[in-house]
Amino acid sequence: MAHSASIAVQSGRGVYRALVFRKKLVLLAFAIVLVLSVIADLGLGPARYSMREVVLALAGSPEISNQVSVVIWDIRMPVALMAVVVGAALSAAGAQMQTILNNPLASPFTLGISAAASFGASLALVFGVGILPFAIEYVVSINALLMAMAAALFIHLMSQKRGVTVETIVLLGITLVFTFNALLALVQFLASEQALAAVVFWTMGSLTRATWPKLAITTLIVVVALPLFFRRAWALTALRLGEDKAASFGVNVRRVRLETMLVVSVLAAVPVAFVGTIGFVGLVGPHIARMVIGEDQRFFLPASALSGAAMLSLTSVISKSLIPGSIIPIGIITALVGVPFLFSLIMTNRRRAW
Amino acid sequence: MVATLQLNDVGVRYGKVEVLSGITTPALKGGEVTAVIGPNAAGKSSLFRRIAGLLGGPGDVSIDGIPGSPKQSASRICYMPQDTSVNTVLTVYESVLLARKQGADPRVSDADLEAVDEALGALSIESIAFKGLSELSGGQRQLVSLAQTLVRDPEILLLDEPTSALDLHRQVEVLSLIQNLARVRQICVVLAIHDLNQVLRVADRVMVIDAGTMVRCGPAEAVITPDLLREIYKVEGRIERCSRLCCQVIIDGPVVHQA
Numbered sequence: 001m002a003h004s005a006s007i008a009v010q011s012g013r014g015v016y017r018a019l020v021f022r023k024k025l026v027l028l029a030f031a032i033v034l035v036l037s038v039i040a041d042l043g044l045g046p047a048r049y050s051m052r053e054v055v056l057a058l059a060g061s062p063e064i065s066n067q068v069s070v071v072i073w074d075i076r077m078p079v080a081l082m083a084v085v086v087g088a089a090l091s092a093a094g095a096q097m098q099t100i101l102n103n104p105l106a107s108p109f110t111l112g113i114s115a116a117a118s119f120g121a122s123l124a125l126v127f128g129v130g131i132l133p134f135a136i137e138y139v140v141s142i143n144a145l146l147m148a149m150a151a152a153l154f155i156h157l158m159s160q161k162r163g164v165t166v167e168t169i170v171l172l173g174i175t176l177v178f179t180f181n182a183l184l185a186l187v188q189f190l191a192s193e194q195a196l197a198a199v200v201f202w203t204m205g206s207l208t209r210a211t212w213p214k215l216a217i218t219t220l221i222v223v224v225a226l227p228l229f230f231r232r233a234w235a236l237t238a239l240r241l242g243e244d245k246a247a248s249f250g251v252n253v254r255r256v257r258l259e260t261m262l263v264v265s266v267l268a269a270v271p272v273a274f275v276g277t278i279g280f281v282g283l284v285g286p287h288i289a290r291m292v293i294g295e296d297q298r299f300f301l302p303a304s305a306l307s308g309a310a311m312l313s314l315t316s317v318i319s320k321s322l323i324p325g326s327i328i329p330i331g332i333i334t335a336l337v338g339v340p341f342l343f344s345l346i347m348t349n350r351r352r353a354w
Numbered sequence: 355m356v357a358t359l360q361l362n363d364v365g366v367r368y369g370k371v372e373v374l375s376g377i378t379t380p381a382l383k384g385g386e387v388t389a390v391i392g393p394n395a396a397g398k399s400s401l402f403r404r405i406a407g408l409l410g411g412p413g414d415v416s417i418d419g420i421p422g423s424p425k426q427s428a429s430r431i432c433y434m435p436q437d438t439s440v441n442t443v444l445t446v447y448e449s450v451l452l453a454r455k456q457g458a459d460p461r462v463s464d465a466d467l468e469a470v471d472e473a474l475g476a477l478s479i480e481s482i483a484f485k486g487l488s489e490l491s492g493g494q495r496q497l498v499s500l501a502q503t504l505v506r507d508p509e510i511l512l513l514d515e516p517t518s519a520l521d522l523h524r525q526v527e528v529l530s531l532i533q534n535l536a537r538v539r540q541i542c543v544v545l546a547i548h549d550l551n552q553v554l555r556v557a558d559r560v561m562v563i564d565a566g567t568m569v570r571c572g573p574a575e576a577v578i579t580p581d582l583l584r585e586i587y588k589v590e591g592r593i594e595r596c597s598r599l600c601c602q603v604i605i606d607g608p609v610v611h612q613a
Contacts, residue, residue, distance in 0.1 A: 012447065012467075012470070012471045012474060012480055012483050013464075013467045013468070013470075013471055015447075015483070015484055016447050016448075016451075016467060016470075017467075019445075019484070104441070162368075230460065233460050234452060234455045234456055234460070235456065237444070237452055238452055238453075238456070240440065240442035240444070241440055241442060241444075241449065241452075241487075242435075242438050242440060244403075244408065244435040244438075245435055245438075245499075245502075247406075247408045248406060248408070248432070248433040248434065248435055249452070249453055249456050249502075249506075250429065250456045251456060290443050291443070294443045294444055294445070294448065295442050295443045295444050296444065296448050296452075298460050
C-alpha cells in the first residue's frame with residue numbers, strides 16, 4: 001500500500017514535469033511558425049523574393065543585390081516586425097484583460113478601447129484637434145493613445161464597483177463600442193471628403209504606416225510590459241480562480257488588478273495609435289494560447305504574445321497574397337480570418353476550454 | 355509554537371449596513387476544531403472573510419495575542435472560501451501548486467512538487483491530479499480547495515462549508531482528516547458547517563452566529579441543545595447519545611406555533 005502510494009506520488013511529479021516540457025515545446029513551435037511567417041512576409045510584395053533570397057539578404061550575403069537588400073531591410077522589415085510587435089502587444093493585452101476581468105470576452109476590441117482610439121484619431125484627422133498641445137507629427141497617435149487609455153481606465157474603475165459582475169463589464173464594453181462608434185460617425189459626417197477618406201482608411205488598420213521610430217516605441221512598450229506581467233505570473237493565474245480564492249492565497253487583488261490594467265491600457269493603446277484598429281488579435285490570440293497551453297501564466301503569457309504575433313504576421317502574408325500587387329488593410333483580414341478560425345477552435349475544443 | 359486565534363469585538367460593515375458586530379471569542383488554540391454554525395445569511399462567511407483579512411471592520415483579530423494587520427495575518431491564516439465553479443484552463447495539480455507559489459519567484463522547486471503530491475495524497479485525489487478544474491464535480495472541487503489550503507502548511511485554517519457538496523462517506527472522511535490534521539500538526543481549525551451531527555462528531559467548540567451576532571460559544575455538547583434548535587433553527591428536536599463516541603441530533607419537525 002505504502003509502496004503503491006509512493007509510486008503514485010512519484011508519477012504525479014513526473015507527469016507534471018513532462019507537461020511542463022510539452023508546454024515549452026509548444027512555445028518553441030509558436031516561435032518557429034513566427035520566424036517562418038516573418039521570412040515569408042519579407043519575401044512578399046510588388047516584387048516577390050524566395051525564402052532563400054530573404055534569408056541571404058538578412059545574413060548580408062554579397063550574392064544579393066543592393067536593391068533587394070534595401071527593399072527587404074528598409075521597406076519591408078519595419079512593416080513585418082511591426083506585425084510581430086503589434087500582434088504580441090494586442091494579444092498579451094487581451095490575455096491580461098481576460099485575466100483581471102475574469103472574462104473570456106475581454107479584449108481591446110470588444111471593450112471599446114480600439115473604438116475609443118479611432119475616435120481620438122478622427123478628431124485629429126478631421127479637425128486637427130490635438131488633446132496635447134505638442135508633438136504635432138504624432139498628434140493622431142497621441143489622441144488615439146489618450147482616448148484608448150481613458151476608455152481602459154474607465155472600464156477598470158467601473159469593474160471595481162460593488163455588485164459589478166463579469167456580464168456587466170462586457171455590457172459596459174459594448175456600450176463604449178457603440179458610443180465611440182456613434183461619435184466617430186458624427187465626426188465622419190462633419191468631415192470634408194478628403195478627411196473622411198483618411199479617417200476611413202485609419203480605422204481599417206494598416207501596417208504600412210509602420211516606421212522605425214514607431215516600431216521602436218511599440219517594441220519598447222512590449223519589452224517593458226511583458227516582464228512586469230511575468231513577475232506577477234502566479235498572482236495573475238490565481239485571479240482566474242476568483243477574487244476570493246486569489247485573495248485567500250495572499251494575492252493583493254486590488255493592487256494587482258490596478259497595476260495590470262494600467263500596463264494593459266498602454267499596451268493595448270499604443271499599437272492602435274500607430275497602426276489603427278486591428279480587431280480580434282487581442283481576443284483570438286489568448287484563446288489559441290489557452291487552448292493549447294492552459295492558463296498557467298508562466299506559459300500562457302508568452303504563448304499569447306507569440307500566437308498573437310504569429311497570427312498578425314500570417315495575416316500580413318495573406319493580406320499581400322490575396323490580390324497580387326496590392327496590400328489589403330490588415331484590420332479587414334484579421335476579422336475575416338480570425339473569426340472563422342476561433343469558431344472552429346471553439347467547436348473542436350469546447351470541452352477543454354470552457 | 356502553537357498558534358492561537360482570538361477575536362475581540364470584531365464586526366463587519368458593508369457601507370452603512372452592519373452585518374456583523376461584537377464577536378468576541380476565547381483563545382482558539384492550535385490542535386482544536388471550532389465549528390461556526392447558524393442559519394443562512396447569519397454572517398458566517400463575512401466573519402471568515404474578516405478574520406482572513408479580506409474585509410475590514412471594527413475590533414481586533416489577534417494571532418498569538420497580538421492584533422495583526424491583514425497582511426501579517428494573510429501569511430499565517432489559510433482561508434478556504436465557499437466553493438465556486440471556475441472556467442479556467444488549469445489542471446488540479448497546477449491549481450494546488452499555484453496555491454503554494456505566491457511569491458515573485460516563477461521557478462518551481464522539488465520541495466514545491468513534493469508538497470503538492472503530499473496534499474493530493476492526504477485527500478486521496480491523486481487520480482484526478484491532471485484533470486481540468488472545469489471538469490470536476492462539486493465534491494471534487496471542494497477536495498481540491500482543501501488540498502490548496504493543506505499545501506500551504508497553515509497554522510490557522512478557516513474553512514467555509516468545506517463539505518457542503520460531498521457525499522456522506524467523503525464528509526466523514528474529510529472531517530476526520532481535518533480533525534486529525536488539527537491534532538497532529540497543531541493547526542487551529544475554524545470551520546463553518548450546517549450539519550449539526552458532524553459538528554457534534556468533530557468539533558471541540560461551537561460558535562453560534564445569528565443575525566450578525568454571536569449568541570453562544572462553548573463545548574459542542576453544551577451548545578447544541580433542544581433550546582438552540584428551537585430558538586435558532588425553529589425546529590423541535592432532541593439530542594441523543596447514539597454511541598459511546600458522540601451525540602446525535604434527532605429532528606422531530608418545525609416548531610409549531612400555538613394560537
